[in-house]
Amino acid sequence: MVNAFTYLDNQLHAERVPASMLAEQYGTPLYVYSRAALTDAYRSYADACTGRRAKVHFAVKANSNLAVLSVFVRLGAGFDIVSGGELARVLAAGGKPNDVVFSGVGKSAAEMRIALDMGGCCFNIESLAELEHLNQVASESGRIAPISLRVNPDVDVKTHQYISTGLKSTKFGVAFDDARATYRAALGMKYLRITGIDCHIGSQITEISPYLNAIDKILELVVQVESDGALIQHIDIGGGLGIRYHDETPPNIGMFVKTILDHFTQRGHSHREIWFEPGRSLVGNAGILLTRVEYLKPGPVKNFAIVDAAMNDLIRPAMYNAYHTVDAVTPRNNQPLVTYDIVGPVCESGDWLARDRPFILETGDLLAIRSVGAYGFAISSNYNSRPRAAELLVDGAQVHVARQRETITKLMDGELVLPDYI
Template identity: 80%
Template sequence: MANAFAYIDGQLHAERLSAHQLAEEYGTPLYVYSRAALTEAYQSYVNAFTGYRSKIYYAVKANSNLAVLNVFARLGAGFDIVSSGEFARVLAASGKPHDVVFSGVGKRTTEIQIVLEAGGRCFNVESLDELERLNQIASESSQIAPISLRVNPDVDAKTHPYISTGLRANKFGVALDDARAAYRAALGMKHLRIEGIDCHIGSQITEIPPYLHAIDKILELVDQVEADGSSINHIDIGGGLGIRYNNETPPDIGTFVRTILNHFDRRGHGHREIWFEPGRSLVGNAGILLTRVEYLKTGTIKNFAIVDAAMNDLARPAIYNAYHKVDAVTPRDGQLPATYDIVGPVCESGDWLARDRSLALKSGDLLAIRSAGAYGFVISSNYNSRPRAAELLVDGARVHMARRRETLLQLMNGESVLPD
């Protein structure tokens, strides 16, 4: 992917806009997304689909900003949601109900009703209990719910345990050994229509073999359930393709997609409709987080650059011990660097954004935290009563205010003191 965040005349730019000027005008912390990067990543998938019946269902949980969703809706994407809130966002961003797949282990009755009545494309069912509830809800409104079963293939995706979803110990999906019986049960439920089969083994996956292993298991199951009378119209392999944060070497999108589709061909299933649910690989490197250095603090063991962004703004380092590259917006080429931990103002020792980074800094400098487009703002919170950051979407030399910065008054919206 071409770098939408590059240096021009010694200044970091977001496409054709100076990151320094964006920070001065809109304040920090500030998320900045590139429309060009979003589009390029999406087209990399589409271009690799040539000759196949494939579709992208963007994983909304990765970045649910309306402007980002609208970019993908205009490009023709479908959407993978895990809540009625995400469904409402898709519709507000001009997405269509029939382009929505509803996943997730804990769908509430009201959420199922909303998506079913709107005409959602498919429900990825994750337990026998959910199958029975969905059939009951559909019967109450005399509807037929389109379903696939999310099957847990017990495949190690070789990723962080918190984002591994395809092992027996994980909460997701119907166990492979139970899936054939579950499809038989679904065949007997009058208000369900079997459409396909789904599997998702994790996130930030940097190798292709775990996918191929999972697909082999799923295809064996497809043969079995079709022998039992089910028609499998689509196979959804989920998402999870990783990106480069530091020294990872994930396959590029085109290589990944073509390898997967060629494997279906070799197994005699290339005629089927194959769905992908990418999230991180579409948005991760399409965003940065801008933050300003408030103080430099020299310690006996560590030096600290205390910035105005914190773990409430970007939680990935604290949750996953995740690495994000950090660059000066305007490098100080004539100054010797020092080694800093980049930390925020939240009252937790776990409030860090980067560790042991060599940077030439002074108070007031701007830093860009790279690869912040996925699982950045969406996991942010108001911990320490901190307003959440603003979000921008840049398009060449144009900037769109994708989300205004929260105000202190908004922090207390809906709360009240005790009556007299």
């Protein structure tokens, strides 16, 4: 895998651009993505799919920036979306409706209508109620909706409880024991056309065996529903392949894809198209967050490096207790190391980005928080009325402003003060 963020002459670079130059020109906090890293990760999937009946759909929720999406459009990716807003982003980036899979447990009638009017979009259905609702909306629109059921195989992947999606206790998918009956119900609905089956067991998965266990259960179900009259053209195994944040050892992407596809062949299902929905493994290590040290605050128990990025910019540490490597953009080597908690200015004790990290720091130094390309900016907010960071896409020595920094004025767009007569 390409590591696009490396040191040259004691300066961290984003591809061929010094990170310090980006911070000076565009300010901090600042998200920086590498086109080379995005491309390399996608090709790891696509190359392993060459000559096989397989397709790669990028999970847009991981990073929905238009510049990032347009990179994947140009590479030939499909897209997995979970909202009407994500569909609009894919189309704005040049994606085609027939390359889109619409997932999510709570699609509204308005979102369904938009996707139906676009044509070609396959709906991943997650409940009998949603199935019935889509049939009604499709009838009103005069359309036939292509569908697959997202089946919950009840496979435990031993990941964080918030990103484990394949257990009976989660809100996702049709329960495995109810899936055959739900497919039978779909066969009786005039405005639905069954095209496939889907499962998604979780995120940040670092082993292949849970996927194989889930696939085996899904294939049992495929045989049953086809005996009932359904035709399963594609099997969507979802996403969730993990990345290295610290000391994780996820499988090589190419080996992962080959193992999955070979398993389908060994089970006698090579005639079906297999869909992958990677998110984190395509974009996670393709992004860094640059932040500047505002203050150094020594204490009796902890030393704090207070930076200008905060939990509103990167909430993963606070939400998931997630580890992100933090590096000095220009490392110092002439003083003893001091252990710091890297924290932000938000008024919450949970506003931390890294804990117990050894550094030689001075006020004004730049830090780079790594592996933030997935679920970094995508889950950022305006908490404490903080404008969201700018986003850049670096391509060799070229820099593209992927999103301008928000302004405080923009934060108040659409808000109204109370009028005098009330």
